[in-house]
Amino acid sequence: MSNVVITGSTKGIGNGLAREFLRRGHSVVVTGRTSQAVDEAVGKLGPDATGGALALGRATDVTDVEQVQALWDHAVAELGRVDLWVNNAGVANTTAAIVDTTPEDVRGMVSTNMLGTIFGSQVAVRGMLAQGAGQIFNVLGGGSDGRIRPNMGVYAATKRGLDMFTRALVKETKDTGVRVGQVRPGMLITDGWLREAAVAPEQVSGQRKILNILCDHVDDVAPYLVEKMLASTRSGEEIAWLTNGRMMRKFLSPKQDVLTRYGL
Template identity: 65%
Template sequence: MTKNVVITGSTKGIGRAMAREFHRRGHNVVVSGRDGEALRSLVAELDAAGGGTVVGHEVDVTDPESLEALWAGAADKLGSVDVWVNNAGVAHTTHSIVETSADSVRTMVQTNMLGTVFGSQTAVRGMTAQGQGQLFNVLGGGSDGKLRPNMGVYGATKRGLDMFTRALAKEVEGTGVRVGQIRPGILITDGWLREAAAAPEQVAQQRRTLNILVDHVDEVAPELVARMLGSTKNGDEIAWLTSGRLAMRFMNPGYAKKNDKLARYGL
């Protein structure tokens, strides 16, 4: 069955990769972001590749009215929204908590926390009205409660979203709406590369470990999309970098050398 899918923050990174994968599988996709030019470029790329219908919509996830307009536009173009993915997020992870600028703190809290909360409210209201739908919130480093250097603020937003998503899943229990979360692991995105460029010595020192931990978005997206499409459980938790997968990598002495993922980016 063809699904109508909305993904926030889908002009870059894992959001873009998931949009490509949904579209490749024949599903209709609404891609969104703040950059109109990037949206137009992505829509043209997906249209040229063939697949489902693709629609671009500019949105500011920190603005509830902008998100309501995204839902309305998607519903108008496609008739309904079957899957909504709150993916938009920002990470600044090269400074300690006290050294993180006020602007960086504000951006992470507004985009990661408020954007996901407002997006979830919009999606659940719309899905409740239409009688069905699946909402997935993309979490990230810190959502598991583990402390990592220079990720205090970012991790706090993601840890909060874990609790928020679990609470929302309980609230929709027994309705036609299902809520789940996605833990995509540590992905090499534009944001990750920006952070790496700001701390080259740290990357050099941790190169072997990073090659074990990180993944390319185009390698991760197919599994995440397949599991979202196959999800039937409210409260579902979809994780890429599971403890089992991580253990297998660390136990394989040649994994980092055979999988030099950083080399693709000149690192």
């Protein structure tokens, strides 16, 4: 049984990953910005735990390195060690061009996406070196592959930067007991995505055809990602859901309206 910490796991793909780890008998520390959100998530995830796994929680602002360190210390105190650390916390605002993105939204994306992952990686690497081993996965997103997409300039820049950061961390931890990898979950319909859709319904309407081809539900993707993370044995692992092959199959398969589940 592994002990797993997942940042930004009270909802979205982080929450889906937490549920899948628990179902496989691995203990998980769930994190979010507020204690209320964390407590609610832990309460809902608890029944999914099997084989003695524990669902724990800790409110953490990942942009504050001291809180990130406190998260590591809490996980070790409760579980004994941390085997797998997933830097998943992120913010996306993808309804405006770069020039129209507000300063608040720019700060939110840069600080949470970049600083949160960097601080999380620093804390986890130090802790894992001290305990002798461990594995880190950074969850990337749209733009990390270098493709330009409408209204995703700032968000994509943070994720592209994290791709380079993760690759550098792989090299810096070479020949240690710490393995580093990245996860690209594809285009998922999450709570955050739905909030974005509510802000810009015309954008969803204009892209509906392609969204119905490429978008996926969290509960369909999370089991695959968790299985691949648990099976990973080498540093530098790149786990991707929306591969070129899967994308091609989506375009060739009968079309479904995946958005109707959410009233869109």
